Amino acid sequence: MTLFAAALAAAVGRSLPGAVLTVGAVAAGQLSVGWCNDRRDLGRDLATGRRDKPLVRGAVRPAVVTAAALTALLLCVPLSLATGPLAGCAHLGAVAAAWAYNLRLKGTAFSWLPYALAFGLLPAFVTLGLPGAPWPPWWLTAAAALLGAGAHFANVLPDIDDDLATGVVGLPHRLGARRSAVFGGLLVLGAAVALVAGPPGEVPPYGWGLLAVTAAVPVLAGSRLTGRSRVPFLATMALAGADVVLLLVRGAALAAPR
Structure with a gap:
């Protein structure tokens, strides 16, 4: 962060x-x-x-x-x-x-909410410190919030059994490992969509490529081939990192007049 x-x-x-x-x-x-x-x-x-x-x-x-x-x-x-x-x-x-x-x-069941709020407010913290205190565009806030919520679901996956054994029952635990992996992948995909479709101007090839790859994550996460492996977690976190790079590239649009 x-x-x-x-x-x-x-x-x-x-x-x-x-x-x-x-x-x-x-x-x-x-x-x-x-x-x-x-x-x-x-x-x-x-x-x-x-x-x-x-x-x-x-x-x-x-x-x-x-x-x-x-x-x-x-x-x-x-x-x-x-x-x-x-x-x-x-x-x-x-x-x-x-x-x-x-x-x-x-x-x-609201375990996802602090992640969405904390990530979603970070762009506002950065842009409100600029001259004139501009608010970030909706797509940047939405992408950051979706990315944060997706990171929450992915972050829980490796420790979900230990959490359940000690009484931690957040939303991912209630959904179960496989459904949480799918949902986390969908949230990261939503962040990619916001970053590709939201900003003005032409979408870079990197953006389209990331969107295409990200679309496969929910499918991979829900596959029975992954079982209890760390593949869904690693794939979701890797694409979350790629989303961050795209967010930074597209975030340069903040400096342009709106």
Whole structure:
């Protein structure tokens, strides 16, 4: 997310000081969200035997992670507001959505919503810091929100069994692995459609090619040949990354008068 914000800030022509503030705010917000998530999930990670996190291995104390998450959150507030009041509120809304996911919504049928809100608000955070505080075009917001929701479904797939064993029942868990893989692929496809069809001007060949390849993801995800493999997850995340590249390329249209 931090690299994405930096690239998008460059694509829309943010000044160097503005880009630095934008990246700093997003980095602080992401650190707070990540540390909050690890601290919140400590009990579940211990129950499922995960050993890939410092908290689980005992390499760091829970109190230290709690303090780090709160410190990063406090730093995020002035850094966000320094980019402008509207831009700052947009980013703080995104961070609040991510914290709401960690603390409550992760195990509900609305688990997708914080991802859609947080990703969808990121372009607004970047563009509202430009002179005149312009809102991003609808297609950019829609693509980012769809991409975020799709990333949520894909991100859950590798750990879906462990989540269910520890009582996490978000929307992907309710749908099941195969249907979640298909739905995540459809969301990423929707993001590609918005990026190809939304901006003015001629669609680059890369855009048409990405759209054609992305259309195959829901089919692949629903195939019985994939079973419990990581193929749907890897395919969805790879195309989500390609969507990000297209979003940045098409996002340069933000600098043009509308």
